[in-house]
Amino acid sequence: MEPFVLPANAMRARRGIKWRRYGDAVLPAFIADMDFAVAEPVQRAVRRIVDQQDYGYAHREDRDRVEAAFAERMRERFGWEASPERTLLITDLLQGIAAAVVAFSEPGDGVVVQTPIYPPFLSGIDGTGRRRVLNPMVDSGSRLVVDSDGLRRVVDERTRVLLLCNPHNPSGRAFEREELDAIGSVAFERDLVIVSDEIHCDLVYPGAQHIPTGSLGREVAARTVTVNSATKGFNIAGLRCAVMHFGSDELQERFRRAIPERLLGGVNAIGIDATIAAWRHGQPWLDQVMGRLRANRDRVAAWVAEAVPAIHSYPPEATYLAWLDCRGLGLPAASPQEFFLREAQVALGAGGDFGPGGEACVRLNFATSASILDQVLERMAAAIRQAAAL
Numbered sequence: 001m002e003p004f005v006l007p008a009n010a011m012r013a014r015r016g017i018k019w020r021r022y023g024d025a026v027l028p029a030f031i032a033d034m035d036f037a038v039a040e041p042v043q044r045a046v047r048r049i050v051d052q053q054d055y056g057y058a059h060r061e062d063r064d065r066v067e068a069a070f071a072e073r074m075r076e077r078f079g080w081e082a083s084p085e086r087t088l089l090i091t092d093l094l095q096g097i098a099a100a101v102v103a104f105s106e107p108g109d110g111v112v113v114q115t116p117i118y119p120p121f122l123s124g125i126d127g128t129g130r131r132r133v134l135n136p137m138v139d140s141g142s143r144l145v146v147d148s149d150g151l152r153r154v155v156d157e158r159t160r161v162l163l164l165c166n167p168h169n170p171s172g173r174a175f176e177r178e179e180l181d182a183i184g185s186v187a188f189e190r191d192l193v194i195v196s197d198e199i200h201c202d203l204v205y206p207g208a209q210h211i212p213t214g215s216l217g218r219e220v221a222a223r224t225v226t227v228n229s230a231t232k233g234f235n236i237a238g239l240r241c242a243v244m245h246f247g248s249d250e251l252q253e254r255f256r257r258a259i260p261e262r263l264l265g266g267v268n269a270i271g272i273d274a275t276i277a278a279w280r281h282g283q284p285w286l287d288q289v290m291g292r293l294r295a296n297r298d299r300v301a302a303w304v305a306e307a308v309p310a311i312h313s314y315p316p317e318a319t320y321l322a323w324l325d326c327r328g329l330g331l332p333a334a335s336p337q338e339f340f341l342r343e344a345q346v347a348l349g350a351g352g353d354f355g356p357g358g359e360a361c362v363r364l365n366f367a368t369s370a371s372i373l374d375q376v377l378e379r380m381a382a383a384i385r386q387a388a389a390l
């Protein structure tokens with residue numbers, strides 16, 4: 001077994017939501033945390049803080065180091081010149097997204113998203129009193145793709161923000177340059193601010209690539225706010241440290257005028273050191289993890305093809321999430337999520353939460369050991385067989 005893979009008993013001893021929410025009988029494959037030990041450089045950084053009981057206020061210098069490490073990583077991995085001066089530390093991406101929506105639109109204005117979409121995007125729009133504008137992705141026959149004509153159609157006079165998930169959760173798409181250019185054109189034509197959530201940028205499989213929205217070209221970059229962190233790629237979501245990058249001084253100034261700095265709070269000092277360690281020294285660990293994730297992704301694809309061909313699913317190009325359309329199964333429960341929780345004791349993400357059209361789907365997190373993944377898939381297949389026999 002790879003050194004970073006943790007067995008179920010080690011996972012159950014953790015206090016996070018993933019293994020505690022549904023109790024011991026259920027295998028959790030819902031929330032996007034990985035069942036893996038973290039990279040040693042991250043552990044070392046956290047251990048140093050604990051050993052030295054270094055729990056005071058973070059020094060401005062260390063906050064600057066996060067911004068510098070972000071710019072360096074974006075340049076090295078994606079060829080994107082992010083600006084440390086236009087980077088702001090925030091505690092988490094959802095905070096940054098909500099703050100950007102408030103800064104760049106008024107109550108009642110539209111915020112457009114590509115559905116199905118990570119549910120907090122939708123609740124973030126509702127929670128800030130903005131209006132959901134939905135542009136469903138379309139099935140190309142080999143993957144879900146952005147419908148740019150649809151985007152042009154649904155964006156109305158009062159749509160101000162385009163909330164993009166790049167790479168896309170839950171479809172697992174790493175968008176092609178053409179798709180991003182088409183999105184950028186609509187944003188330019190309709191004067192939209194793009195808020196691009198790139199938290200899954202480090203989890204892209206060979207054959208696909210991550211293209212930062214802020215790298216697309218001057219006009220698009222200038223209207224793009226990027227939110228990102230090391231938390232998803234390096235499995236440190238509880239440490240609460242993220243960045244928000246403004247593609248132009250003007251955008252940053254508009255944000256500053258709209259959102260008082262104090263409302264953004266302060267970033268956790270442990271998160272700061274862990275983030276720097278992850279971005280600067282965590283890549284060898286991440287390379288190994290990507291090997292496991294890739295094998296698991298292929299395992300899920302083979303399982304769909306061989307054991308449950310009535311499920312419709314495309315292997316993700318990025319993320320450790322599989323989006324499974326269960327319509328063809330004709331399940332007896334109100335939703336497939338309820339069915340698998342009750343009949344298979346497997347907890348999955350409920351597709352209905354990802355917007356209209358997702359009701360017959362579930363999202364499966366496959367970032368676990370080969371053996372736990374096998375158990376998850378066997379339990380699901382057995383429950384399906386049993387339901388079909390009734």
Ligand SMILES: Cc1ncc(COP(=O)(O)O)c(C=O)c1O
Nearest residue numbers: 032092093094118165169197199
């Ligand atoms: C697309 C996306 N954005 C944001 C988050 C959560 O980020 P944070 O915990 O920094 O708010 C997740 C977590 O799974 C995610 O998938």
